[in-house]
Amino acid sequence: MPEPRPHSAATATDTRRGPPFSEESEKGVLGSIMLDAGKILDLCLERHLTEESFYVPAHRIVFSTICELNSRGRPVDLLTVSDALQSAGRLESVGGHAALDRLVDQTPTAAHAEFYIETVRQRHLLRRIIERAREAELMCCEADDPADAVLERIEQSFYDLSENQHHAMMPWPEAVKSAMDHVEQMFLAKRGLAGLASGFRDIDRVLMGIRPSNILVLAARPSMGKTSLAMNIAENIARGYDDPDHKARPVAVFSLEMSSEELVLRMVCSHAEISMHKITGGYISTKDHGKLMQSADLLSKAPIYLDDTPGLDVVELRARARRLRKKHGIELIVIDYLQLLNAQEYRRLGREREISYISGSLKAMAKELHVPVLVLSQLNRSPETRDKHGKPKLSDLRESGSIEQDADVVMLLRRPCRYPDDEDSEDTTLAIVDVAKHRNGPVNANIRLNFTEEITRFTNREHGVDAVMEGEALTEAL
Secondary structure, eight states, X not given: OOOOOOOOHHHHHHHHHSOOOOHHHHHHHHHHHHHXXXXXXXXXXXXXXXXXXXXXXXXXXXXXXXXXXXXXXOOOSHHHHHHHHHHTTOTGGGTHHHHHHHHXXXXXXXXXXXXXXXXXXXXXXXXXXXXXXXXXXXXXXXXXXXXXXXXXXXXXXXXXXXXXXXXXXXXXXXXXXXXXXXXXXXXXXXXXXXXXXXXXXXXXXXXXXXXXXXXXEEEESTTSSXXXXXXXXXXXXXXXXXXXXXXXXXXXXXXXXXXXXXXXXXXXXXXXXXXXXXXXXXXOOHHHHHXXXXXXXXXXXXXXXXXXXXXXXXXXXXXXXXXXXXXHOOOEEEEEOGGXXXXXXXXXXXXXXXXXXXXXXXXXXXHHHTOOEEEEEEXXXXXXXXXXSOOOOGGGBSSOTHHHHHOSEXXXXXXXXXXXXXXXXXXXXXXXXXXXXXXXXXXXXXXXXXXXXXXXXXXXXXEEEEEOOSSSOHHHHO
């Protein structure tokens, strides 16, 4: 059977008049299978060919019969396919024995099967794109929802179409090999990280890195430094600080509370170790000015993508994150902070239901994009009214218990110096991160960091971890 010829201008015009398909390639796939089923069927499965991949109805029936025979462990060739079709009363619907004979006769060799399979796959994908485009048109014409919500659904449908072309089931031996390759890399690096390095030694020791598809919630009462800690982590990852390969990794930051100018100025001052009060008051020396310029130059090269749109709807946030992931390959998303997000469709159902929907949407986004999402969250007033130490609990997460449920990691940040009755209240630099939930590791680990409030910067602290674990000490587990 000759290979399908490239489309001429006339053929391209014909394609636009009807659904795109290649009858010759479909015949080539079926003929190749009946010549060498063992090899060619594996190729079809790898390329995700299904009954729907074939446009000609008769070809769909033949391929469906072939797949059924294969699933039952029966041999697949011209004779067995003919018998199966005849037994099912479908032989005449595909053109009889003569049509099946022609499939084999017009395919002298199975050597070109891969080319035929790819052509059939491509034509099927084009037909699916056309279907999605028509669905999008219908959605727009009949939509009662806001245009932003319709746009997000349309984007999602096309994104799913694209993702389905790349996702294949990994054979078990390959899955085991991949897992052991990852273990080997961690062993050689002597780091034990299963994700991104945050730049804070003890946070990485407890969490074993910031893992893809995870939701990490960093919660605190106002003015405890949660934005500073999140931005320190974002800066460290974007600059490749403490990364085993010193690789700069793109980070997306959605700042719903602070403007981009305010946030960038804070980051520059923090990196230069200069108080923002000096700048706002106009009291900076020539030396400090030079340090600010150096920090600005360094940070300007970091792959950070900052969006400071206020009152962002979670639907729009997901759409923007999806575009950033596709265009810039972002590897971490930071959201400051959860309670400032909106979900217009759920607003009328109450704030708790709205937050619950937002939390679930962020978890779905993390899994969809396969990136970790660091979400900042407010705590309610319970820590201040419960006792004089202000130690927060998981139940203090504000407005919805679904945040705790959806999160893979929940970190509660507090500063003892804000509570005079705390035993560590005299240590003005001490900040404690309590890992209150950790789906894949130890909980109740109290991570001690240094926090210099004047320059809004966190740093590592010697002997910074103490923990309560069942069965073994944290140091043994790590």
